[in-house]
Amino acid sequence: xxxxxxxxxVLVSCNIYAMDKMHEHKSLxxxxxxxxxxxxxxxxxxxxxxxxxxxMQIVVVDVNGMVCDFCARGIEKTxxxxxxxxxxxxxxxxxxxLIAYSLNKxxxxxxxxxxxxxxxxxxxxxxxxxx
Numbered sequence: 001x002x003x004x005x006x007x008x009x010v011l012v013s014c015n016i017y018a019m020d021k022m023h024e025h026k027s028l029x030x031x032x033x034x035x036x037x038x039x040x041x042x043x044x045x046x047x048x049x050x051x052x053x054x055x056m057q058i059v060v061v062d063v064n065g066m067v068c069d070f071c072a073r074g075i076e077k078t079x080x081x082x083x084x085x086x087x088x089x090x091x092x093x094x095x096x097x098l099i100a101y102s103l104n105k106x107x108x109x110x111x112x113x114x115x116x117x118x119x120x121x122x123x124x125x126x127x128x129x130x131x
Contacts, residue, residue, distance in 0.1 A: 041094060042094060042096065045089070045091060045094065045096065045098065046058070046060070046098065049087070049089045049098045049100070050100075050131050053086070053087065053100055053131060054131060055102075055103055055131070056086060056100045056101065056102065056103065056130070056131055057100070057101040057102070057103060057105065057107055057128055057129070057130055057131075058098060058099070058100055058101075058128070058129045058130075058131055059098070059099040059100075059101065059107060059112065059126060059127070059128050060096060060097075060098055060126070060127045060128075060129065061096065061097040061098075061099070061112065061116070061123050061125070061126050062095060062096055062123070062124045062125040062126075063075075063095050063096065063097055063116060063121050063122065063123055063124065064095065064121060064122045064124055065120055065121035065122055066090070066092060066095060066097075066121045067092070068092070069092070071092075071119065071120065071121065072090040072092055073090075074119050075088070075090055075097055075115075075116070075119055075121070076088045076090055078115055078118075078119060079097075079099055079115070082101075082105075084101050084102045084104070084105035085099060085100065085101060086100045086101065086102060087099075087100040088100070099112075103130070107128055109126050112126060113126070
């Protein structure tokens, strides 16, 4: 009887442990998950993002803790709730988020940092560029 129950207990406990750690971000560093990128990749991303935009404020955010597509979609959804946001681009590979705001929006850096914190990520650097 024990020979039949023991393997089942081991399998169930391994799965429970794995699922418990499956989506925990606090100890993760995005550098573990992103490929090594060069500034030309970031420039290409910016040029592609802004190619159809004009008279906008572009916020470029470097993000730690954004490790899965679920995280990326959550960030996009949160920013699109703001009527002044015209476009959002998330790159898990580069650990960057680009947000296009209308020029009349007063961009609040603390608000942006808090949005990332509430989604389980950390904004490590924020740059605003007007185009």
